[in-house]
Amino acid sequence: MADKQRRKPGETREKLMNAALALVGKGRHFASLGIREVTRQAGVVPTSFYRHFRNMDDLGLQLxxxxxxxxxxxxxxxxxxxxxxxxxxxxxxxxxxxxxxxxxxxxxxxxxxxxxxxxxxxxxxxxxxxxxxxxxxxxxxxxxxxxxxxxxxxxxxxxxxxxxxxxxxxxxxxxxxxxxxxxxxxxxxxxxxxxxxxxxxxxxxxxxx
Amino acid sequence: MADKQRRKPGETREKLMNAALALVGKGRHFASLGIREVTRQAGVVPTSFYRHFRNMDDLGLQLxxxxxxxxxxxxxxxxxxxxxxxxxxxxxxxxxxxxxxxxxxxxxxxxxxxxxxxxxxxxxxxxxxxxxxxxxxxxxxxxxxxxxxxxxxxxxxxxxxxxxxxxxxxxxxxxxxxxxxxxxxxxxxxxxxxxxxxxxxxxxxxxxx
DNA sequence: CACATTAGTGAACACTTGTACACATCAGTA
DNA sequence: TACTGATGTGTACAAGTGTTCACTAATGTG
The missing domain is CATH 1.10.357.10 (Tetracycline Repressor, domain 2)
Structure with a gap:
């Protein structure tokens, strides 16, 4: 299985937030982003999202x-x-x-x-x-x-x-x-x-x- | 089959634009609207959309x-x-x-x-x-x-x-x-x-x- | 060291999505 | 009247969606 070590606490969380920002930076609108899309951009499996955010609105709030x-x-x-x-x-x-x-x-x-x-x-x-x-x-x-x-x-x-x-x-x-x-x-x-x-x-x- | 007479020219077109506006009015963001969602709200079959607009951006421009x-x-x-x-x-x-x-x-x-x-x-x-x-x-x-x-x-x-x-x-x-x-x-x-x-x-x- | 917690994984689900195709019905025109 | 183009409908499909579940490795605490 792909290496699972989370080097730092909250690393994936940061990766997800940066992924969302990156997509926004590319011209996408935040409201049109989906969970799978963000996790894909972050290089993380979709399920990981829920470890850190309840939904996209939650991610937005933390942003x-x-x-x-x-x-x-x-x-x-x-x-x-x-x-x-x-x-x-x-x-x-x-x-x-x-x-x-x-x-x-x-x-x-x-x-x-x-x-x-x-x-x-x-x-x-x-x-x-x-x-x-x-x-x-x-x-x-x-x-x-x-x-x-x-x-x-x-x-x-x-x-x-x-x-x-x-x-x-x-x-x-x-x-x-x-x-x-x-x-x-x-x-x-x-x-x-x-x-x-x-x-x-x-x-x-x-x-x- | 459900009645097909288009009473006025451009009636469906108008229905679609109003449907998109209605969804926006309900708090949705335009960027997150999909073709199917808009046609559903308009009470029209998804395929009809393409008779009037190339995609959602096109509809936005006409709005x-x-x-x-x-x-x-x-x-x-x-x-x-x-x-x-x-x-x-x-x-x-x-x-x-x-x-x-x-x-x-x-x-x-x-x-x-x-x-x-x-x-x-x-x-x-x-x-x-x-x-x-x-x-x-x-x-x-x-x-x-x-x-x-x-x-x-x-x-x-x-x-x-x-x-x-x-x-x-x-x-x-x-x-x-x-x-x-x-x-x-x-x-x-x-x-x-x-x-x-x-x-x-x-x-x-x-x-x- | 043992153990509970946290944070990662992959497979599976029921559903929605955009789009293509073939077909039906209308309006206008030759 | 017959034809043509615009506009409508239903079916179909492959791809993508959010979310759940069971499983596993790393971490921090007693």
Whole structure:
């Protein structure tokens, strides 16, 4: 019988999650993946799937958790690299796009999941986005960049920022990963969106007409 | 044999498209639908499918075309009802949400398709959004509401507006259709997003800091 | 070391899937 | 009226599906 030693605990589990991501990265939609297909891609017998997941939705949920880690890592990097306020937007967008490029499948999964089949996955991703927006609000508060805004207005602004960046995912993910020119276009456009939003925030309620 | 008379030309075609939409409306993802499933829902024998579509992607493309009609109808209604500039945002968002409610399945299909499996459907929906944004820019130009903006900046603003509204789809479509309170919340939040964007546009390049 | 638990395997099941084929019935046209 | 093409139906089949079962090797704990 083919060697059965599980070298590390949770190795197969990881193989299955990576297999699902790989298929998503190849253009498949997560909702259309089947258990057999994923196990085949992972090089594992179909039965093994059930040792780690109850069904595909369950696997999706666990992918959302890992997605959370990726996002937090991205946030940490942004906090470490964005030192001057005037470069804040360009730097952040740059970091975001770099991560989207390096974790293409993950971000594809995220974009798919927002309107996906599983309500739980949907809610998980929305929750990640809310968390991200609230952390962004905290940062801006800490940097004293939005003192004139009420908490609610700052939250709204950050919500809109996160949504706009998230929507840019659909821009990045349709262009080929090597097409640096198009990537640069998306980068510029996303940055201008954020500038527009921040100009709005800066003048919010002060010159609302 | 069951009666075979096709009462109207293209009746089965319509039945199949409606069946796919109905399944999407029930929470299924378009990418996970199969030919047999759709024909079953339509009350039609599987073979009939091939008389009208080459495969599910083809059906999706034709749905995008119909989606275009829905969007244009919405745009017409907005143009007819939005008479005063100061009510522009609230009225438009209201009309959008009303249409999203009345064509729930269609808009679900749209939200799904943005990160869907078929590149062609994806491009079709993005194209509809671009058209929508450019029409919005024309309207604003005509109403002299954005004279201080360059064409490029106005286009960017409208692009961001359309994206923000489109993203609100994911908010509307997760709440139950009867939950009027939550719907009102989404309505308010979307309107505030747009206000923020327009404040940004109004101050764009005039007081950018 | 003995033993319970975990994580792997292969065979089998009942069912669904996409697609092909031959055939039937309608609508329109020459 | 006879023909033609479009649209509908039923049957068939090979391939793929999710899931269960009994079995086995490795791991960690007493």
């Amino acid at each position: 959302v958790d890992e997605l959370g880690l990726v996002l937090r890592k991205m946030m940490r990097e942004a906090r470490a690299n964005v030192l001057q306020a005037d470069k804040l937007i360009d730097e952040s967008v740059g970091i975001f796009i770099a991560h989207a490029r390096n974790n293409r499948s993950f971000f594809m999964f995220m974009a798919q999941g927002l309107a996906g089949e599983s309500r739980a996955v949907q809610e998980g991703i929305r929750s990640e986005m809310r968390y991200f927006a609230s952390e962004l609000a905290n940062d801006l508060r800490r940097l004293k960049l939005a003192d004139h805004l009420s908490d609610a207005d700052l939250d709204m602004t950050c919500d809109l920022v996160v949504r706009s960046v998230a929507f840019s995912l659909t821009d990045i993910l349709v262009i080929s990963p090597e097409d640096e020119y198009q990537e640069e276009q998306v980068r510029k456009r996303t940055a201008r969106f954020l500038q527009l939003i921040f100009v709005g925030a800066a003048n919010w309620k002060s010159h609302p007409d | 995008v075309d119909e989606l275009g009609l829905v969007l244009r109808k919405m745009m017409r209604e907005a143009r007819a009802n939005v008479l005063q500039a100061d009510k522009l945002i609230d009225e438009s968002v209201g009309i959008f949400i009303a249409h999203a409610r009345n064509n729930r399945s269609f808009f679900m299909f749209m939200a799904q398709g943005l990160a869907g499996e078929s590149r062609a459907v994806q491009e079709g929906i993005r194209s509809e959004m671009r058209y929508f944004a450019s029409e919005l820019a024309n309207d604003l130009r005509r109403l002299k509401l954005a004279d201080h903006l360059s064409d490029a900046d106005l286009d960017m603003t409208c692009d961001l507006v359309v994206r923000s509204v489109a993203f609100s789809l994911t908010d509307i479509l997760v709440i139950s259709p009867e939950d009027e309170y939550q719907e009102e919340q989404v309505r308010k939040r979307t309107a505030r997003f747009l206000q923020l964007i327009f404040v940004g546009a109004a101050n764009w390049k005039s007081h950018p800091d």
